[in-house]
Amino acid sequence: MFRPDFRGKTALVTGATRGLGLAAGLALGEMGAQVVLTHKWGGDDHNAILERFRDRGAPKPIIITADAALEEDTRHVVNLIGDAYGRLDFFVNNVCVTSRGGSLENLKSRDISQSLKYSAWPILTYVKEIRHRFGSPPQKIISMSSDGPDHHYPFYDYVAVSKAALEALTRRLAVELRGKAGVFILRARQVSTDSFSEMFPAASKNILSQAFSSFEIEPDAVGRSVVALCSGYLDGLHGETLCIDKGATFYDNVLSAGPVLMEALEHGKL
Amino acid sequence: MGSFKGRVALLSAGPDKFVECASRLFMNEGACVIVQGKNGQTIGNETVEADSTLDAGTVCAEISSHGLKIDTLIVCALWQTTLTYEIVAAEIHKTVAYLKTTKDVLGEYPKYVVIVTPQKEDNLASAGSASIKTLTGYLTRHLLEQDVRINLCRYAPSEMGMRRTAEAVFMICSGLLDDLRGQQLTISGD
Numbered sequence: 001m002f003r004p005d006f007r008g009k010t011a012l013v014t015g016a017t018r019g020l021g022l023a024a025g026l027a028l029g030e031m032g033a034q035v036v037l038t039h040k041w042g043g044d045d046h047n048a049i050l051e052r053f054r055d056r057g058a059p060k061p062i063i064i065t066a067d068a069a070l071e072e073d074t075r076h077v078v079n080l081i082g083d084a085y086g087r088l089d090f091f092v093n094n095v096c097v098t099s100r101g102g103s104l105e106n107l108k109s110r111d112i113s114q115s116l117k118y119s120a121w122p123i124l125t126y127v128k129e130i131r132h133r134f135g136s137p138p139q140k141i142i143s144m145s146s147d148g149p150d151h152h153y154p155f156y157d158y159v160a161v162s163k164a165a166l167e168a169l170t171r172r173l174a175v176e177l178r179g180k181a182g183v184f185i186l187r188a189r190q191v192s193t194d195s196f197s198e199m200f201p202a203a204s205k206n207i208l209s210q211a212f213s214s215f216e217i218e219p220d221a222v223g224r225s226v227v228a229l230c231s232g233y234l235d236g237l238h239g240e241t242l243c244i245d246k247g248a249t250f251y252d253n254v255l256s257a258g259p260v261l262m263e264a265l266e267h268g269k270l
Numbered sequence: 271m272g273s274f275k276g277r278v279a280l281l282s283a284g285p286d287k288f289v290e291c292a293s294r295l296f297m298n299e300g301a302c303v304i305v306q307g308k309n310g311q312t313i314g315n316e317t318v319e320a321d322s323t324l325d326a327g328t329v330c331a332e333i334s335s336h337g338l339k340i341d342t343l344i345v346c347a348l349w350q351t352t353l354t355y356e357i358v359a360a361e362i363h364k365t366v367a368y369l370k371t372t373k374d375v376l377g378e379y380p381k382y383v384v385i386v387t388p389q390k391e392d393n394l395a396s397a398g399s400a401s402i403k404t405l406t407g408y409l410t411r412h413l414l415e416q417d418v419r420i421n422l423c424r425y426a427p428s429e430m431g432m433r434r435t436a437e438a439v440f441m442i443c444s445g446l447l448d449d450l451r452g453q454q455l456t457i458s459g460d
Contacts, residue, residue: 228441232437236458
């Protein structure tokens with residue numbers, strides 16, 4: 001595997017003490033970057049995270065508690081990075097906090113507002129603060145997304161709506177920052193993380209693991225994709241979306257996927 | 271450096287700038303690069319005595335005679351200056367021909383297959399590119415259980431566009447994007 005050299009670089013990953021955010025941080029750290037991880041709720045024991053970075057030969061990360069919806073917390077994170085390292089090269093906007101949707105009756109204005117506040121607006125507040133502190137945006141800005149904006153998944157209403165807004169904002173940033181930063185959207189399909197288990201019912205997970213295991217993406221695969229986008233070799237994709245899905249999206253429909261499901265049922269896998 | 275050592279990349283004939291940039295990126299990482307060039311053109315550390323008019327079978331047989339197998343296949347399609355209906359149909363089918371032939375002659379599919387087409391304001395080129403995009407999805411589905419990843423890169427027909435596309439192809443084949451399958455990447459030239 002090709003390994004770009006990120007020694008001397010600093011990376012900020014939000015919502016990064018578990019799941020895809022942590023995978024992105026680990027992958028960047030493995031290539032030598034000094035990584036700063038933010039979190040607000042939950043996440044693994046910090047010592048366990050530090051050990052994972054050690055195991056990868058990565059520099060010790062900084063882990064900061066920061067609420068992505070609060071501008072003062074955003075300012076604190078950026079200033080801390082500036083004071084400690086004097087630079088911020090890569091920004092991975094991963095934080096996503098939403099409620100479960102599910103039906104028209106369940107959709108509430110307050111929940112949509114909260115979802116956007118945590119999962120969409122922070123891309124703008126973070127980039128604004130970074131530009132203010134450092135005089136320029138990070139070299140690479142990546143928004144972590146999913147194919148939810150274009151495909152229905154059960155209970156995924158708020159996530160999908162937030163990701164749609166996030167992607168639109170990222171594309172706008174790409175226009176504004178052309179020539180100044182590489183701006184990308186990274187979409188992944190089903191990734192086996194705690195967030196997935198929290199969002200989808202056990203039956204959904206069972207269908208995926210028993211009938212469509214080939215669909216599943218490992219978090220580390222997403223982490224490596226972040227590295228690829230930060231490498232400089234994909235600068236021609238500025239403003240575009242990179243979709244990591246093992247090709248599943250193209251044939252994920254009733255007629256193509258249905259027979260696979262039926263076979264799994266016939267073999268008692270479901 | 272050296273992350274591609276032991277790997278073999280076959281590039282079909284294509285626009286000079288793209289072929290040159292892609293070849294150098296792969297060679298710099300230690301890959302053996304074979305270019306199906308014009309008039310037996312050689313770039314890299316292996317030569318295939320084949321020109322752009324020869325079919326995939328002949329090219330693969332030649333590669334096999336050197337004791338090599340193809341790890342990476344880069345198919346340049348629709349890059350010709352003049353396109354006709356017949357040429358477009360053949361260009362759409364080119365990747366299918368290579369896949370079948372590599373399997374038949376060399377015993378296995380390449381691990382990485384990247385089709386490269388130009389972004390052109392031309393009816394036939396647009397139709398051909400759209401067809402190839404769809405075919406990329408279908409081929410991905412057909413080979414889902416195989417260790418093959420097929421993707422499409424569309425380059426802006428400028429020097430920067432071709433250089434950037436070569437870099438994107440290099441990254442697709444780097445091992446960092448192995449779950450990228452059946453995708454179209456549109457590469458900008460500015």
